Amino acid sequence: MTQSNKAFKIIQIVPQLPPSVNGLGDYAINLALQLQKDYQMETIFIVGDRYWQGANEIEGFPIKKLENSTAEALLSSLVPKEKHSTLAPEAPVILHYVGYGYAQRGCPVWLVEGLELWKTQNINSHLVTMFHEVYASGKPWTSAFWLSSLQKTLASRLTVVSDRCFTSKELYAEILYKLSQGKQKKIPAIPVFSNIAEPKQVPALAKRQRHLVVFGGTSNRLQVYNNSSSVLSRTCKLLEIEKIIDIGPPVDLNFSYIDSIPIIKMGQQPAAKISETLLNSLVGFLNYNSDYLAKSGIFAAYCAHGLLPVSVQYSAFTIDGIEPGKHYWCLNAQSISLDNWEQLQAIADNAFAWYQTHNLSVHAKIFATYLEYLREKK
Structure with missing residues (x-):
């Protein structure tokens, strides 16, 4: 891929950015930084959540917040009338799509209509x-059930109006391919990267402290403590864990120990x-649907840092290249001797190697390959 010394402006549309605690926002910023570093591509952010509160730039990248959730507001931001606007009229746009990020019920009609108008004009x-995400589903008494048809229609319209589509799961890629009505010939599935750095070298498990990490947002960590405390306890006993390190926004726990093992609450910390x-x-511990680990930033962070990922849930199949027992340990499905460090290390090594196939540099290269093609056409 050839690289130009001239900065190439691109626009990234996101629901929110920091200071909001939002993995998708962190994803977009890290992608912007890597595209800037490796390919001299300068991002301009458009924030779609009109209630978002933040600065007018982040990491040196300008931010434009939409004041209204309307197609017209989006169109005017993409095609600015001001002579000195930081936005570039013909800059290619990367849309980070998750329906619930742009609309309370997951149906951002205004967003899709705005992009269709922009493409037409x-x-x-x-x-x-x-x-x-693609679209939600749920029980008949939930709004997700009744709105899934509209969400699916909006996703279909987006695949048609988009010049290129990517996603984080092979299942999503298959769904989107069908929704695109022949527009998209191939939709690459790229598991998410770690928003918490990517160390080049990681120490062996035997050289680490006997600490178990529970990391993530409030709901993910409460899922661990409230719904899988017995598995957590057994894991700690089997691996002779000395401390449980809790990292993330405060959670309301009425206990400070799992059995006799202290929970050290670090709270939110810098990356x-x-x-x-x-x-x-x-150990990196999580209770997450194992069919969706490819889109878990928590799992990505554990893999990138060479921990032994331990999952409460496990799949019977290999999904998105992730195989239970090979890329994560399942307490209820595997028997591992405490002195078998080779077997434990093999799982951590496999998880680390799997992660390298789609790390941040790989993500940036995939996006840049298409954006570079547009640069050369100009």
């Missing part, structure tokens, strides 16, 4: 959509501090 426009803690710990 600007023949040189280019849209790349990263589908972090560098989290990375240091992960590198020094033995």
Whole structure:
């Protein structure tokens, strides 16, 4: 891929950015930084959540917040009338799509209509959509059930209006391919990267402290403590864990120990501090649908830092290249001797190697390959 010394402007549309605690926002910022570093591509952010509160730039990248959730507001932001606007009229757009990020019920009709108008009115426009979600489903008494048809229609319209589509799961890629009505010939599935750094080297498990990490947002960690405490306890006993390190927004727990093992509440920490803690710990514990680990930033962080990933849930199949027993340990499905460090290390090594196939640099290269093609056409 040839690289130009001239900065190439691109636009990334996101629901929110920091200071909001949002993995998708962190994903977009890290992608912007890597595209800037490796390919001299300069991002301009458009924030779609009109209630978002934040600065007008982040990491040196300008931010434009939509004041209204309307197609017209989006269109005017993509095609600015101001002579001195930071937005580039013909800059290609990367849309980070998750319906619930742009609309309370997961149906951002205004967003899709705005992009359709923009594409219709600007023949040189280019849209790349990263589908972090496709559409929801649920029980008949939930809104997700009744709105899934509209969500599916909006996803279909986005695949048609997009010049290129990416997603994080092979299942999503198959669904989107069918929804695209022949527009998309191939939709790559790229598991998410770690938003918490990517160390080049990781210490062996035997050289780490006997610490178990529970990391993530409030709901993910409560899922661990409230719904899988027995598995957590057994894991700690089998691996002779000395401390449980809790990292993330405060959670309301009425206990400070699992059996006799203390829970050290670190709270929210800078990425560098989290990375240091992960590198020094033995186990990364999570209770997450194992069919969707490819889109879990928590699992990605554990893999990138060479921990032994331990999952409460496990699949009977290999999904997105992730095989139970090979890329994560399942307490209820595997029997591992405490002195079999080779077997434990093999799982951590496999998880680390799997992660390298789609790390941040790989993500940036995939996006840049298509964006570079647009640069050369100009």
